[in-house]
Amino acid sequence: KPISKKTALIIEISVAFVMIAAAVFWGIILMGNKGGQDSEEADNSAGGEGTAVVTEEEKAETVNEADTETDTDNLNPEDIIYSPADFEPYESYKATIFSGNGESFTVLGEQHDTGIMLNAGQGSYILYYNQGGYDKLRFTLARVDNTSRGKNTVRVFLDGEEQKLIGTDSDYMPTDFEYDISGVKQIKIAIDQHHIVSADYVLYDISMSRGSTAPKEEQRSTAAADIASSPVDKQPYEVCYADILADDKNDSFTVLREAYNNGIILKGNQESCVIFDNKEEYEKLSFTLCRVDNTARGNVGVKVFLDGEEQKKIETDENYMPEDFEYDIKGVKQIKIAVERNALVGAELALTDIYFTKNGAEPEKQAEEINAPDLANAPGEKPPYVIADCKAFANDPNFSVTASGNTYDSGIIFYTKSEPKVIFHNKEGYNKLSFKISKVDGAPGGENRAFVYIDGIQQKEINLDGEPFLAEYEYDISGSSQIIILAEHSIHSSGEILITDIVFSK
Secondary structure (H helix, E strand, O other): OOOOHHHHHHHHHHHHHHHHHHHHHHHOOOOOOOOHHHHHHHHHHHHHHHHHHHHHHHHHHHHHHHOOOOOOOOOOOOOOEOOOOOOOEEEEOOOEEEEEEOOEEEEEHHHHEEEEEEEEOOOOOOEEOOOOOOOOOOEEEEEEEOOOOOOOEEEEEOOOOEEEEEEEOOOOOOOOEEEEEEOOEEEEEEEEOOOOOOOEEEEEEEEHHHHHHHHHHOOOOHHHHHEEEEEEOOOOEEEEEEEEEEOOOOOOOEEEEEEEEEEEEEEEEOOOOOEEOOOOOOOOOEEEEEOOOOOOOOOOEEEEEEEEEEEEEEEOOOOOOOOOEEEEEOOOOOOEEEEEEOOOOOOEEEEEEEEOOOOOOOOOOOOOOOOOOOOOOOOOOOOOOHHHHHHEOOOOOOOEEEOEEEEOOEEEEEOOOOEEEEEEEEOOOOOOOOOEEEEEEOOOOOOOEEEEOOOHHHHHHHEEEEOOEEEEEEEEEOOOOOEEEEOOOOOOOOOOEEEEEEEEEE
């Protein structure tokens, strides 16, 4: 049965009255509590100091919420703080933060697990808030390995004021930066967005310090007794389209049939280069340049740049022999060794025995290739040599050769069906070289030729027409460093040539 309008009005008035009464009652209770609190606070002010101490600490905490306390109990005892692993607060925009959590990035072949990666394709940036009142900011900026090529710009802002721009390109080397951030509240480090080039750059070794305290820099010198060899223990360096072999037993290159597992291979059909950053202030660079076996034929040039200044170009061809080079790099900051790109010639050239030295130190270069038996009549201190497509034999009762009707049990056999050669390194400073040469008895007929090169200069050719006699030759090798005896490769005549009675003298 529906209620009347009069009854509904009475109900509404009753409900409203009850709500008003409840509100008044609750207000009285609250005012009573406030009066009690005021009375209790008044009592504490008059007779208690314990609560006052707590209040002061609370006030200090309130202040420190706006500006982090300057004592270093919660930071670093030496007034240094490192980032990003232990520095807060910061915020990033499309930047990757590495904090030793298992992820890593690689710069010059070296892995790092703390740092900040900025990507040019996204226009990344990082913001630091200097709540600790630090005075100096330090960091290293580097290009990440295997990143895309191209030029980018990194910008640093201190409280919105832009500092000197940092220009970067494909050859950019790790560079240290330091900024005075005294009184600075915010630091922004940003990379310009580049829609075509998405190169990655990293900030690492980031530290903030105050007062006169400076971070203890890592000892990066790996050169015992002022000598460093590369690529094993010389850092930093950067490579482009080059293969680095550093004592890797599973990978090697071959020069004159000798295997090497330590060096840098430059590829002639690409723009291969290696860039060394001379942070350790070495004074001399030495290396051996050689052509890798079974490489493509053709001419390829190698260029050396010292702080961008090109040195004399090194010309190589398919007959190029290992050659030693030395450069004065005192005061030089960057060394670049690059092979000229030849799209038609995919030749590979190797840099090995790479040494950086200072203070007059001289490296003791290894000579692993010098393992062939002693040659006839060569003095005991004869210079080292390497052989290719030849057989050296010395007083071997199981092997002998007949030439001109005489039997010889020591010497070198050149197989002309291949590309035989022997290379002598005149490290002992001999003045004369003499030897006898002939075709081997019973070898196929036909004309063969042999050549002698003294420091790359070809001497008069030796024509071997198959007559059974030994011809004797003598050469002045005073002041020379390398002698090559090369038998011409012959498709039509696979004759064997004997060189014997090899004598070096002073």
